[in-house]
Amino acid sequence: MTAKNPRISNSRALTIVIKLGTSSICEEETHLPLLSNLSLLIETIVKLRKLGHRVVLVTSGAIGVGLRRLNMEKKPKKLSAIQAVAAVGQGRLMRMYDDLFSQLNQPIAQILLTRNDIADRTQYRNAVNTFSELLAIGVVPIVNENDTISVSEIRFGDNDTLSAIAAKMVNADYLFLMTDVDCLYTDNPRLNPDARPVEIVEDVGALREQVKITSPGSALGTGGMITKLTAADLATAAGVTTIICRGSTPQNILTIISHLSINPTITTSDDSSIPLHTRFLAKKNPLTDRKWWILHGLHTAGTLVIDEGAYKALTRPGQSSSLFAAGIVRVEGNFIADQAVKVVVDLKKRNLDSNNDGASGNDDLCAEVKEIGKGLVNYSSVEITRIKGHQSSEIAELLGYADSECVIHRDNFSIFVT
Known part of the structure; x- marks a missing residue:
C-alpha cells in the first residue's frame, strides 16, 4: 500500500471546487x-476525499x-433545440459520472442551477444548506447550469462564472479552473516565444492591462480565458484562492495543495517540483455573504447614475453610507422596488487635448463613467425619476408617501472590492 504524503495528510481539511470544461470531457469533433x-479526475477527487477534504465538481x-x-x-442554433439536446445529454452525463465514481464507492449528487435559483434570498440560502448537508455526509455534489430551461436573462453565461458562485456558496478555500493549458501567459506562447507564464496574481484588474487577451481564446487557443479571469475576480472577492491549471493532469491538484499547505506564496521558480499553474490570491477582506450575493448573485435590472458628492460619500474609507435621492442625477432602465440595480458615477475629467480656455462653459471637460457597486432599491425607476436630486424631506410631498428616506440602504448596498 502506497504511503500517504505527510504534507497532505497533516494539513487542515479544505473545501475545494473543481471546474471541468467541455474540452476536458468530450472530444471536439466526435463528442466521444x-x-x-x-x-x-475522479481518482483525484476520491483521493482528496480520503485526505479529509470536501470537494464540489462543476461540470460542463x-x-x-x-x-x-x-x-x-454540430450544436443547433435554435434555443429550444439546444435545450432539447442538453436534456438528452444531462442524464447521460450524470450516468457516466455515477458509473465512474461508483467504481471507487464514492456517492455523488446532481445540482442544477440557474440565476433564478439564487436570485431569491431564501432559495439561495436553501441551496447553500443543501451543499452543506451533502458535503457533511461525504457526498460529492456535481453542479451544472440547467441548460434545459435557461434563457439569456437567467443564464450565468458560462460555467466558469457558475463555479465561482458555487465556490462562494460552499465557502471554498480553493477553486480550480481546469483548462487545456498549464497556466495564463502574458501572450500566446504558440506565437510569441517571449510570452511568460503568470504564476501569482494579486489584482485581476491590473492583470488585464498586462496580458494580451483581446477575445475569448485569442491568447491561448482556449475557448474562455477571459471568462476564467472574470471567475477569478468573483471568487477572490469572496475570499477563495483561484487556480488555473491543465485539465488533462488533474492529479496535479494534489501536489499543488500539498505545497500550498506549507507555503501559500510558493511558485515553480522556488520549487520546480510544483506543477506550473496560475494562482489568484484571495482578497484579504472578502465581502460578506449577503453583500457578495447582492453584487454577483442578482440580476441587474437597471442603473442609477450619481454625482461626485454621492460617490465620495459612498466610497469614504472606513465608513458605509446609504444612497440618497439628492445624489442621483439619472435613472436608466425600468425596475421595481427591491430589485438590484447598478450604481455608476459620472466623473468629470479635464480634457488635456482641449484648446478651450474655459470661457464657453464645460467644453474642456470629458465624462468618465465608473461603476462602483450594486444595491437593492427601495423605490421603482418611475419613483426615483421623480425624486432624484431632491432631499429626503421632500419625498413624501413628491410621491404622496415616503417608504424610506434613502434610495438604497447601506445594508443593501455592495461596493466593489478594490
Missing part, C-alpha cells in the same frame, strides 16, 4: 467522452454528450 481525463458537457447520443455533428 475523454474517459482517461475523467478517470484521472451536457450539450456535447447530447450531440453524441443524437448523432448530431
